[in-house]
Amino acid sequence: MTEERLTFEQAEDELRKIVERLESGDVGIDEAIALWEHGEALYVICRERLDSAEGKVEELAERVQAAKPSA
Amino acid sequence: VPGTTWTYDLGVAKVEAIEHGDRKVFSVAAFNRGLADWVRRLPTVWVEGEISELRRQERWQTVFFTLKDVDSDACVEAALPRRRFDALRLDLANGERVHVYGRAEVWPQKGELRLQVLSIERFGLGAHLAALERLKQKLAAEGLFAAERKRSLPRLPRRVGLVTGNDAAAKRDVIASVTARFPPARLLVAETRVQGPHAAAEIARALQGVAAQPGVDVIVLARGGGSFEDLLPFSDERLVRAVVACPVPVVSAVGHEQDTPLCDLAADVRASTPTAAARLVVPDFAELGEALERRRAALRRGSRAVLDRRRERLERDAERLRRGGRLLLERRRTALEQSAGRLRALSPRATLTRGYAIVRSDSGVVREAAALSTGERVNVELAKGGFAANVDEVRP
Numbered sequence: 001m002t003e004e005r006l007t008f009e010q011a012e013d014e015l016r017k018i019v020e021r022l023e024s025g026d027v028g029i030d031e032a033i034a035l036w037e038h039g040e041a042l043y044v045i046c047r048e049r050l051d052s053a054e055g056k057v058e059e060l061a062e063r064v065q066a067a068k069p070s071a
Numbered sequence: 072v073p074g075t076t077w078t079y080d081l082g083v084a085k086v087e088a089i090e091h092g093d094r095k096v097f098s099v100a101a102f103n104r105g106l107a108d109w110v111r112r113l114p115t116v117w118v119e120g121e122i123s124e125l126r127r128q129e130r131w132q133t134v135f136f137t138l139k140d141v142d143s144d145a146c147v148e149a150a151l152p153r154r155r156f157d158a159l160r161l162d163l164a165n166g167e168r169v170h171v172y173g174r175a176e177v178w179p180q181k182g183e184l185r186l187q188v189l190s191i192e193r194f195g196l197g198a199h200l201a202a203l204e205r206l207k208q209k210l211a212a213e214g215l216f217a218a219e220r221k222r223s224l225p226r227l228p229r230r231v232g233l234v235t236g237n238d239a240a241a242k243r244d245v246i247a248s249v250t251a252r253f254p255p256a257r258l259l260v261a262e263t264r265v266q267g268p269h270a271a272a273e274i275a276r277a278l279q280g281v282a283a284q285p286g287v288d289v290i291v292l293a294r295g296g297g298s299f300e301d302l303l304p305f306s307d308e309r310l311v312r313a314v315v316a317c318p319v320p321v322v323s324a325v326g327h328e329q330d331t332p333l334c335d336l337a338a339d340v341r342a343s344t345p346t347a348a349a350r351l352v353v354p355d356f357a358e359l360g361e362a363l364e365r366r367r368a369a370l371r372r373g374s375r376a377v378l379d380r381r382r383e384r385l386e387r388d389a390e391r392l393r394r395g396g397r398l399l400l401e402r403r404r405t406a407l408e409q410s411a412g413r414l415r416a417l418s419p420r421a422t423l424t425r426g427y428a429i430v431r432s433d434s435g436v437v438r439e440a441a442a443l444s445t446g447e448r449v450n451v452e453l454a455k456g457g458f459a460a461n462v463d464e465v466r467p
Binding site: 025040050057059060 | 225226227229246250253254255256257258259260261262277280281284356359360363366367369370371373374376377378380381
């Protein structure tokens with residue numbers, strides 16, 4: 001699957017669509033089970049993205065700053 | 072007055088002269104000092120002019136410039152302590168028109184007159200305002216501030232760009248607000264000068280620089296509050312155009328609520344405080360997690376609901392099947408009984424009641440006399456009961 005390359009947003013969006021599809025009720029059993037499994041996989045992706053994300057503050061290497069007067 | 076020394080009392084200091092006959096003679100230093108003391112008593116005034124030959128160096132204690140009239144050659148040397156100059160934070164450049172508050176002073180060493188500066192103000196705020204309004208109309212006419220241009224912000228940016236002044240407060244506030252709301256946030260910060268004649272170009276360049284970095288999905292342009300002049304770079308046409316041309320959405324968090332620099336109008340969203348900016352560019356981390364859990368619960372509920380509905384339908388079908396089976400059986404039994412009735416109606420017994428009899432020998436129903444032999448025993452069946460008989464005579 002290409003799911004590893006999904007962004008959090010895409011995975012969450014996909015998950016939402018699956019839930020909506022299931023809630024519409026117009027789904028066969030085999031499809032419902034497939035959707036559920038796919039949904040759970042998407043949930044895991046989202047969860048992992050959230051849990052593994054680490055905050056970081058970087059400075060842009062190239063200082064866009066000319067000689068400035070010191071106060 | 073006895074002796075050879077004269078003294079002029081100039082109020083502040085004494086200037087001594089030497090007497091040669093009837094002539095009073097001053098040394099150059101005494102002359103300069105006298106002049107300086109006298110000049111010092113002149114009033115402090117405002118002088119309007121254009122700055123030229125601005126000389127400011129870190130190792131100098133004093134900043135020098137020449138103040139000259141715009142429409143004549145008249146000029147005067149001006150000076151002020153470097154600390155005071157820097158504290159004004161005007162970031163002045165040659166050619167700028169200013170009002171200088173100061174008084175005349177003579178430098179005793181050289182006898183040169185100069186304007187000792189106490190304060191400087193950029194001149195022509197009204198002119199600035201009018202120019203700003205003209206620029207605003209022009210850019211608005213180009214559609215740069217149009218609502219259709221506004222882009223929506225990403226819900227979860229991979230990286231948040233931050234372009235901010237080296238005035239630490241705005242930077243610190245935005246970083247603190249963003250990371251408090253969304254701890255895993257990845258920020259890319261570019262510091263620039265945010266004041267003075269070069270600020271606009273630098274900020275614009277910083278904006279482009281940050282936008283060019285991979286993963287930057289939104290940029291916050293932040294600057295704390297300041298005077299009208301302080302915020303002028305944020306109304307500079309170059310910066311406004313850079314904001315419009317920025318490939319990712321820009322959130323402008325410049326100045327205070329009441330300030331509306333033009334970059335605010337050009338930005339995709341305007342935030343009144345760093346906290347508000349944070350709320351716009353990153354989601355609430357805890358809320359996001361909860362929403363995800365809710366969605367998962369909905370996923371399970373949804374799929375269970377589908378399965379439950381299917382199971383119910385199956386049960387209903389099975390019940391109908393069972394009911395249908397019973398019904399079918401009954402129908403068959405009735406039909407069978409009808410057939411049996413008809414069968415009975417057609418049986419020979421009905422014939423017997425009309426007086427016929429059935430004769431049976433050991434080899435079955437007797438249909439012709441020739442099948443019998445004399446002395447053979449036969450059974451005769453009547454409509455009611457029967458009897459056995461012996462064959463006395465056969466008549467084929």
